[in-house]
Amino acid sequence: MNITIIGAGAWGTALAISLAANHRVTLYARDAQQVETMRRDRLNRRYLPDANLPDTLGLSASLPAALVAADLVIIATPTSGLRNTLRQLQAHPGNYGVIWLCKGFEAESAEMPHQVVASELPAHIPCGVLSGPSFAQEVARGLPTALTLAAYDENFARTTAAALHHAKLRIYASSDVIGVEVGGAVKNIMAIAAGICDGMGLGHNARAALLTRGLAEITRLGLKLGGKAETLSGLSGVGDLILTCTGDLSRNRQVGLLLAQQHDLSSILHRLGHVAEGVYTVREVHRLAARLGVEMPISEAVYRIIYDHVPTREVIAELLSRTPNVE
Numbered sequence: 001m002n003i004t005i006i007g008a009g010a011w012g013t014a015l016a017i018s019l020a021a022n023h024r025v026t027l028y029a030r031d032a033q034q035v036e037t038m039r040r041d042r043l044n045r046r047y048l049p050d051a052n053l054p055d056t057l058g059l060s061a062s063l064p065a066a067l068v069a070a071d072l073v074i075i076a077t078p079t080s081g082l083r084n085t086l087r088q089l090q091a092h093p094g095n096y097g098v099i100w101l102c103k104g105f106e107a108e109s110a111e112m113p114h115q116v117v118a119s120e121l122p123a124h125i126p127c128g129v130l131s132g133p134s135f136a137q138e139v140a141r142g143l144p145t146a147l148t149l150a151a152y153d154e155n156f157a158r159t160t161a162a163a164l165h166h167a168k169l170r171i172y173a174s175s176d177v178i179g180v181e182v183g184g185a186v187k188n189i190m191a192i193a194a195g196i197c198d199g200m201g202l203g204h205n206a207r208a209a210l211l212t213r214g215l216a217e218i219t220r221l222g223l224k225l226g227g228k229a230e231t232l233s234g235l236s237g238v239g240d241l242i243l244t245c246t247g248d249l250s251r252n253r254q255v256g257l258l259l260a261q262q263h264d265l266s267s268i269l270h271r272l273g274h275v276a277e278g279v280y281t282v283r284e285v286h287r288l289a290a291r292l293g294v295e296m297p298i299s300e301a302v303y304r305i306i307y308d309h310v311p312t313r314e315v316i317a318e319l320l321s322r323t324p325n326v327e
């Protein structure tokens with residue numbers, strides 16, 4: 001299969017490395033100088049400096065050239081770049097399917113990625129979302145990883161999952177696009193909360209409670225939007241939640257740890273140097289939950305810390321003083 005991956009960040013690069021062993025893969029980046037440096041050094045020094053790029057992996061700064069023979073296009077941009085990327089694809093149509101890796105809600109519109117795709121791509125183009133518990137560094141190293149590929153076209157989900165699947169990258173097919181996207185988005189908010197919890201030394205018991213009640217929030221929102229409970233108890237729900245909330249490679253968890261140390265948000269984001277989707281997702285989920293009448297106290301707490309600038313200790317005290325309810 002000829003695969004074009006748009007976006008040479010850590011995740012796009014890692015997936016390109018993983019798939020290049022079995023497919024003809026071209027990694028596209030709009031920065032021509034970055035592409036030239038990667039081609040010369042066979043490294044993506046900015047985003048994935050410890051992973052060598054295979055000699056078989058193609059690199060391109062020309063989107064038309066990268067799309068010429070594509071059977072599958074994988075969009076590895078942040079959610080904020082999804083709509084513009086889709087419009088660029090429209091300018092260079094081809095006989096390819098589209099998969100996106102974005103996790104989050106579009107700013108202002110609060111649309112999930114599949115809604116953005118539906119508004120920008122013709123309905124006849126097969127498409128889906130690839131998500132699940134995956135740190136880019138581990139995928140690039142060839143460590144075992146399991147993901148979910150969800151599409152409304154179940155045949156596309158099954159055949160594409162089978163084509164991309166290999167021993168170190170296990171891919172399961174699903175038709176629950178909404179559930180996969182909600183799990184992938186909201187777990188980033190919970191990772192910020194888990195970072196705050198750990199950064200303040202609240203203990204393992206508190207973190208376990210946070211993850212459990214966080215999953216309840218994710219499930220409430222997912223069901224309200226039309227997702228399935230079984231999806232949210234699977235790889236793209238609880239699996240991604242556990243990884244992102246407990247693994248120190250998680251950027252969103254790092255945001256929480258630094259917020260607990262009273263660092264300013266702008267300095268935190270500058271220090272990370274990568275996008276932490278949870279910072280933006282919590283704003284859209286705050287609006288969405290209010291509009292839909294979904295109770296999400298942990299998400300609301302993270303929102304108040306980041307956007308209302310309420311001290312973390314005050315917010316945590318309020319959470320702990322909530323009246324207990326039936327589980």
